[in-house]
Amino acid sequence: MAPDRAIAVRAAEPSLAARPPVALYIHVPFCVSICPYCDFVVYAGRAARGRDDQVDRFVRALANELELRADDLDASLGSPGSPSTRPPLRSVYFGGGTPSLLPARVVGRLLERVQARFGLAADAEITLEANPGRDEVGDLAGFKAAGVNRLSLGAQSMDEGELRRLGRRHCPQDVVAAVRLARRAGFSNVSVDLLYDIPGQTPARWQRTLDVVVELGVEHVSAYALTLDDLDAEGVTGISGDHLPLRSGARRWRERARLEQDEDQAADLYRIADDRLTAAAVRWYEISNWAVPGRESRHNLAYWGRLSYEALGPGAHAFDGDATRRWNAARLDAYLAALLPSDGSPPRSPPGGSESLAPDDVAGEAMILALRTRDGIPAGATADVGVASALHWAEENRLLEARSRGRLVLSLRGRLLSNELFARLV
Numbered sequence: 001m002a003p004d005r006a007i008a009v010r011a012a013e014p015s016l017a018a019r020p021p022v023a024l025y026i027h028v029p030f031c032v033s034i035c036p037y038c039d040f041v042v043y044a045g046r047a048a049r050g051r052d053d054q055v056d057r058f059v060r061a062l063a064n065e066l067e068l069r070a071d072d073l074d075a076s077l078g079s080p081g082s083p084s085t086r087p088p089l090r091s092v093y094f095g096g097g098t099p100s101l102l103p104a105r106v107v108g109r110l111l112e113r114v115q116a117r118f119g120l121a122a123d124a125e126i127t128l129e130a131n132p133g134r135d136e137v138g139d140l141a142g143f144k145a146a147g148v149n150r151l152s153l154g155a156q157s158m159d160e161g162e163l164r165r166l167g168r169r170h171c172p173q174d175v176v177a178a179v180r181l182a183r184r185a186g187f188s189n190v191s192v193d194l195l196y197d198i199p200g201q202t203p204a205r206w207q208r209t210l211d212v213v214v215e216l217g218v219e220h221v222s223a224y225a226l227t228l229d230d231l232d233a234e235g236v237t238g239i240s241g242d243h244l245p246l247r248s249g250a251r252r253w254r255e256r257a258r259l260e261q262d263e264d265q266a267a268d269l270y271r272i273a274d275d276r277l278t279a280a281a282v283r284w285y286e287i288s289n290w291a292v293p294g295r296e297s298r299h300n301l302a303y304w305g306r307l308s309y310e311a312l313g314p315g316a317h318a319f320d321g322d323a324t325r326r327w328n329a330a331r332l333d334a335y336l337a338a339l340l341p342s343d344g345s346p347p348r349s350p351p352g353g354s355e356s357l358a359p360d361d362v363a364g365e366a367m368i369l370a371l372r373t374r375d376g377i378p379a380g381a382t383a384d385v386g387v388a389s390a391l392h393w394a395e396e397n398r399l400l401e402a403r404s405r406g407r408l409v410l411s412l413r414g415r416l417l418s419n420e421l422f423a424r425l426v
């Protein structure tokens, strides 16, 4: 089933049964240094590099978690290989952190175990996130040889001043060099991540960033507004939480940066991105994502389509394709203690939590996720009076437009004001 089709079906007919995973997320929680705006589960400094780093122990723990999660799936859904029970994975995603800090042979060994325990479709999309800095970009040729076929580069900006302001280690030339290196290594599917609404950013500088990225000829661009949430206030940084507490320096940086952000300018920057990328035939397919047709991220489409995915590593989230999400706690020490017990007992699942949505919430979530995408939802997808009235409001206010095949899709205005519509759908 094509991913876009999957989104439509799941939006209209949420099911009540858990499904075998079609995708696997592997979180690698190490970076050379920590950017002040970062909300990901990341450890830097001595944990990430040097004689006493935790990388080897983490890799052994990760391998143990992979086997435990696969054992659980074998027990509940049967072994991989049988299309009716556990079809092979269509996507694997090494995210972080900076997965490109891992040796290529480690990535290769993990993929061999994924193949053995989960199965991998012959055309599976296998993505690895890399930072462009010279000491972060890693062994791109080695990753390609290990089976990675899609590279996601954390460029964020092509403006030297903006990169410094964001606390990034690389410069714009490093991004250019990393894309060239990726092409030489044989990658034909390269994505670049960008940020807008950066303090001090101007439309002209953003335009230049987009121009350079377009000239690089990458197949996929993600552009996210810089968000500066207070994770501690949101209550997600506790002992079982999936995020780490904010460091005081990062909190101060965010407080200052927030003062310089501007919603109206952010909307202008989004429009500039959409214009520039569309003109280069890199078309939007999700609110924050644009791709050359056929190069949409299969992994992320699984998220937006509410397909089932498995996940490994601190802070990683898995979803059963129905109503239940499970996450690992963010704390690396607790993760290592559970999966590499010092008393010689067998590894056990790391601490974390789970939550299940009520059926009404499943339907609402499915609709919101589907509306994020270019495929939208079928017109008349709901019998719920409240939801139908919210959709009617969105059509009247030109947030939604009717497309061919009876689909309702966000307009450009709708993408900019999507949160207003989504708030009415929950």
Ligand code: SF4
Binding pocket: 030, 031, 033, 034, 035, 037, 038, 039, 040, 042, 096, 097, 098, 131, 154
């Ligand atoms: S490089 Fe990325 S993952 Fe690492 S600290 Fe910076 S934003 Fe976070």
